[in-house]
Amino acid sequence: MKFNHHMSMDKPVCFIDTGSDGKLRVQQSALQILQQIQQPVVVVAVVGLYRTGKSYLMNRLAGKQSGFALGSTIESKTKGIWMWCVSHPTKAGTTLVLLDTEGLGDVDKGDPKHDTNIFSLAVLLSSTLVYNSRGTIDNKAVMDLQYVTELSECIKVKSSDEDADDSSEFVKFFPSFIWAVRDFTLELKIDVLIITITTSSCYCAELFCYSSFLFSKHFISVIEYNFPRDCIQKFFPSRKCFTFPFPTAPENMSCLESLNSADISSEFLKVTDHFCQFVFHDSCVKRLKDGHTVTGRVLGHLAKTYVDTISSGAVPCLENAVIAMATIENEAAVKEGLQVYQSGMEKLKDSFPLELKDVSSEHQHLSSTATQAFMKRSFRDTDGKNLKSLEVGNVRSFRMMVNH
Template identity: 50%
Template structure:
């Protein structure tokens, strides 16, 4: 998916409330690749759009503007092929400038900031000048995030919720524009990242002034798993700043161009695929559901909840995955030219079922108690059963038509009385054998070949007996031998028809077992993959907490470091439990039990093939 220009993703409707642009949702619906989402926030007229255009590799795209008015309204989206990772889409989100005096209230700012955090995998905060107390005060939205985002649908106190944010929040990049100072702290040269960490250092004390000073800093340290800083010199003269998108590269400060290149390189290399709670990777279709869910919640007056959003997104995606998988199975099976032998039908069914399951697993997630997968199994079973029934009907029709065609000459002879003459039975028997031989020689009769022949021979029994009795040429002994031969041939054909059914039933039982094994195998792989993702999420949070704890100890905040120990221990236990084989073993036992509903498939199919249509089932003794 490569868009020529950005489109509005979230804007303000006529009622002043946030609303999603359907055109943007349609674009996202077509993005099946994993998405790396980079959002930029900051005060209006600070040059956010220029950085986003640079990430897009374009001079123009997101509106830069050249006046004191904010040009970007709402959230604008640009989807592009990721410049470094094949098979990934880069989604750039340029947000409405915070603090626009024309808006008259800050409610919109708060929700724009919250959405940028919720939707992105990397959040860029753009500011001007230096990272000082004023800059921190402008970032008060970070301090308010806990009031506008919930992690859990139920339970958990505010402190517990706060500690969870680092698991799901994006990486944080602070871009400082028009920076003109020397990078020295207490006489020592420092890096950009050291400058940021110095600015985020906490003060000791418990009075209100210290607490107000520490609050935004503590929130950034607590919420964002990784932090990075980029400092940019002024790109051009003040007179030229309003025309950055039209200035040639040669007119821009070389140092600014190098800083922009480093910024883009970092974002391309270090921004991760967007994930949601549980480490679930997000593609364009899932991102679409996220946007709809978050904006819908905000419009309803509620606070977005990560648990609820993931549950709602899973329901939408799993339903779509179910429809897509069933459609794939149906299309794959639709190319058969009936009738076919059961072996051919079964082999195609196995391939199409495995492919449909694979397709379902790729798109589905958080399928609680395998509810949607069981629906898929039932749907495939129903379609397979219908196809089996159709194949039987076509086979039966084909066989009957063939037998009628082959025996047409016999019927004419019978009507003309040719078999009523002396020696007529010998001619009748010879002609019937010819019909049987030519019938057997004909290919592509399908699964009812033996049963149809058995019914044909049984229907001719009275006719054959009448011809035999009327033949004056045969002695009584010869007629008796002919009768025994007729019975033996009919009995043999009954056995062949019964054997045909038995083999087909065995094949259907094998189909059922293969289906069960395929479901379990693919689900085990899916669960293991989701556990690995959840473990990576916890490991990422643990790494962040350990670094923060070390920083607290180095700065002398021993009590704060000690209070983090419970969080760290909990994360370690979570990582350990997600790796234990006995845990996986118990889980897979539950999976197998949940999918035992497939057993009813064999009962359904077996009953279909054991229903006799005037066919006896000869015993071994009879045979």
């Protein structure tokens, strides 16, 4: 069954949350939704400190006024990771999967690794990662990106050498990176250095295009100020920055989703529109390490693999995830091929008695059709083991039928 416009979800659902044992888990109801999506998926995840207005942007990307919960109090509204699947507005035959993540940096959570795990999952599952912050791009804003610097310890590309640092490979598989700076003040402050820019020239500026002197050692001698920026440049294949002015008067901030556009700053709406158009146009379909296109079904399997790995205390590995995916999908592909063959043979029974040559001819035709069905779903069946399994199953079914 294909996921089409009529099946778009009318509201988000919880995708990944924390169980009573304190460990992350994938919600079965969300997996069931993803199982139905056979289209390629573009996955956009938003991360950032709590109370920075992440959910508003995700609602705009969904083309809705509301959906993801907007937190107007100090309490973080979004727990775990929530998912919203909608038809992609500009890419036909593609589903847009929006992931809204729990706000980072809430000291009341207890488990210091929880935020890092949520951030890592957002990186692993998305094809575009939106990092949302508020205020100025200053030393603190850069240091808040500590989660990026921890990725080399939280994600592995290859399973062969557990201790090796293979973070130089991240750029081949990581999502594109967008920094959305909310309630932006027009001064970029780095210690005593102040650079004033205009919104029009910055809201779509290449991220860190001015970093060579903003963060240069002439102005800042402490190397850790450069570290998060270096990691972003090293890990993510493309980087973009959007700066959003204050959307409305302070007293209206708590009811942003219910405001008429007349009550929202035209400049804010303009930047939001630019942001959405950029995401729609430039966000790629999610792909696996070997370039295989990810469908909704595969995304669900991936999420389960990564979450189970993290919950077991191990480090998620891209290579292992692809191997696990191949096993699941190839077994399902064999089953699908056998079903095509067996249902065809069952129909043939209605025409009995037949000459053996006619039955053999139909066997050849159905075997070919079953192989096509298998090839459509399988991947990385490099040694042909699964295809052989299908062929053996078809022959077995054929013999049973002839003997009866």
